[in-house]
Amino acid sequence: MSRLAGSSKLLRAMNESAALELLLDPGMLTRADLRRITALSTPTISELLRRLTAAGLITVVGHDSGRPGPAAEIYAADPDAAYTVAVSIRETGTSGNPSVAAALCDLTGTIRATVETHVDFLGADPVSTVAGVVTRLRKRAGVEAGRIRHVQLGVPGSYDPRSETIRLTDVPGFGRPGLVPRIAEALGTRVGADNDVNLAAVAERRRGAGREAENFALLWIGQDGLGLAIDINGTLLRGTRGGAGEIGYVPLYSPDSPHRKIDLQDLFGGPAIMELARDHGIAGETPAAVVAAGSEEFLAVLADRVVVGLAAVTAILDPYLIVLAGPIAQAGGEALLTAVTSAFGRAAPLECSITVTAIEGDAVLLGALDAGLKAVREVLVAAIRAG
Amino acid sequence: MSRLAGSSKLLRAMNESAALELLLDPGMLTRADLRRITALSTPTISELLRRLTAAGLITVVGHDSGRPGPAAEIYAADPDAAYTVAVSIRETGTSGNPSVAAALCDLTGTIRATVETHVDFLGADPVSTVAGVVTRLRKRAGVEAGRIRHVQLGVPGSYDPRSETIRLTDVPGFGRPGLVPRIAEALGTRVGADNDVNLAAVAERRRGAGREAENFALLWIGQDGLGLAIDINGTLLRGTRGGAGEIGYVPLYSPDSPHRKIDLQDLFGGPAIMELARDHGIAGETPAAVVAAGSEEFLAVLADRVVVGLAAVTAILDPYLIVLAGPIAQAGGEALLTAVTSAFGRAAPLECSITVTAIEGDAVLLGALDAGLKAVREVLVAAIRAG
DNA sequence: TGACTGTTAAGTAGCTTTATCAATAGCCGT
């Protein structure tokens, strides 16, 4: 319903971008399909496809035979029209050291190359580190530099898109203002950045538990901290300074001791879980380990605490679904989920279904790929509209 | 960026609706102004204005002389093209009894008639009550029935637009499923409904403290309960079942007594405020009265409690601005605001500016008018697009 | 033969450019 006016050129740009959008997202469409969806006439569709093919954006990917008449050409976006790189910066990798996971995928989302390295960010320059990873991926996949249209960064901390700075991060060097534009300059590409939890929610939306949900909240229970991502109809709620979802800071108020400041992080953050495990006599090196090994009783107490946070989220946002994610939630699995669900039913006044993440593998990296892919597609569509 | 395709007819519909939208919202535009904004050519603008005038949607409201050449005609939406009625149902009116406040305004937003009555909803039928109020307003303003294109209801409780039912309300008869469609049927108009706090936020957005804010959260501290409205870029966050902002249910967790369930309503809802006032030796009949009469010390303690809620909201949403509204916040005024601001600075880990409502008069009713007006404008624009 | 794919040709809707007329403020000369 935006105010948009123009002449026949606008019409062409709109039709062309609408067709490209359709070929990018469902993909695999014949002329007849496009005709049906867009309600445009056959000659228009034909010319439109000719132009998009000439621009190298789409190709014929197959033929649909079986019906009378000649086999219909099936069109889809050309996988090699553009590439995306996702780079996930992790404070603690699987081995416990800071690590970088990265992947390169084509326009259809199939991964062409991956890289995983350990970097001591105290010594390394963030710009050249990221640039190096991108170059390595690019060479490994045999892709020329200009074809990478977007690089998506995932960082622990919050990202403020307005000032293009990463905030509240513990990774050395990444909190510096102007870092993201400098990486973009070094790479010669658009660079996006986002909170790792937000990116996990993007993955959940596209290929996980959030696929069918109109909206959901994702509670990330990580080794280092808590996080919340809020997906409203497919778009993430970021807040004014990118600080939405810093749920670890939700304060708890105790009438009996109003001056002892505690927050949700103190209630079920990593250290709190370790302490609780000790009280219950459960052995384990990491929070994930003790949750995986936890007794039913221990999980029930932990669930009571988690539900305090979930109830606050539910009362403020009323989401359709809550997804429990992050290494600790993943370690808890079904046992933790049933404990949380029953605790939620007892304690929370409103209803909401709860589930655990359906993503296998590195949710943050996959989400960064999805976000990067979306950005690339928007760039391609916008380029057509602009002419 | 929505997939939209079509022929030249679509183009005309788009241009026409864009022009109407411009004449509805800023209004008072000459042909030259429209030409500049839409980048359409003079003949197109002329014919477009001719059609809109013939449809009775716009009129010449003045002439712009002073420059050489003929005086340019100034166009704007015809105030009498459509009307809106807002009906605010209040559990406790100014006198303490359930009351209904209503107003009728034209397309430019100027109020043509108002009505305020006390209704005992235990005895009265909601459908005929609302219909009666609308008819009374209509006759008083001298408007024929067909010209009222939208009736906006404001109710205490939450509204689920999907099932078109009002939930969590204490007004007798209004929680019945199918009530809103039945009112619409009786009136022969579109009928919208919304939470009273949400509507107060709509008013704040259009004419109050939220005018400049990209987003804000409005904390309503009422005699009967707490509420939160979340405005993201001009659209309200409603939640899945319309239950977003039921902040009174945010639970508090005390590690020392985990089984005593208390929530924010217990912390600074009306009864809690009265109890706190008693502890501080402050006399007064209502929460608003004691807050208005409250000592600095009392307000400081109250502010500490309010900030618990605000800190949770800030950590989850990171709003640009928090607006304190509702009768109790209004009674507290600047004194409460300074107390809350300083308490927030001490207790909350994130920053956020706080202010009190800038609406004078019945914020809910004004918000309902604004929401109704917006709905009417959307209907008019959509009608043009449809042809 | 009939259904379906894809192209070519003619027609139409709607916008833009260009040209023209009309009106008025400001200037200038008497």
Place this chain on the structure above:
DNA sequence: ACGGCTATTGATAAAGCTACTTAACAGTCA
């Protein structure tokens, strides 16, 4: 001080352009 002249702007009219639609047709396969 006043009336006519000019520059500037508002609005309409005519011609041209762009992009879509409808209609007709050629080709292919069950």
